[in-house]
Amino acid sequence: DTGVSQDPRHKITKRGQNVTFRCDPISEHNRLYWYRQTLGQGPEFLTYFQNEAQLEKSRLLSDRFSAERPKGSFSTLEIQRTEQGDSAMYLCASSRPGLAGGFTGELFFGEGSRLTVL
């Protein structure tokens, strides 16, 4: 496994600007997840894909956030009109299907993309 890679690792932006993060999952993994982590908190679920289909979105994912996985491989997470409250570590994870296609609970995380909104 080459691991889950995220880009950029750090992004500093001004309030109101748009930012986009990219995630490349482990190649044979069909599920891809986005989580957000702020200081003193555990990862909070944002959304997940099975192949190219976005199957679940958290209420944390406001209409300023959009995620895509167009070909079932890499994914992008875009935040429009950033706010200071968006400052966080954005984590991507991927997983393979378990027996009969079920959820194994084993997520492979990238190192995250840290967003700072000034």
Add this chain to the structure above:
Amino acid sequence: AQSVTQLGSHVSVSEGALVLLRCNYSSSVPPYLFWYVQYPNQGLQLLLKYTSAATLVKGINGFEAEFKKSETSFHLTKPSAHMSDAAEYFCAVSLSGYSTLTFGKGTMLLVSP
């Protein structure tokens, strides 16, 4: 909705001492429970998981956890701490039929010589 509570944001132990990190869950149905570890500057990785088989689960690096339904707990233990165990540990829960994890706030384990 399911959730987990980790007691203690920081736990300090001496090298060689017992490690005990506490996790309590809340779920209306039998949960699946997990412990993840995050070493500095690395992504989270799975330490061990409980999925309704044996209640005592062994994981990597000598860690184990016991599912206790009567106490709604899934505490993580290691008999003897090593300096390399210093990391942040997250308890997480999922339910049958779901495909996402809900994480606790994490516990930072500090190991002193």
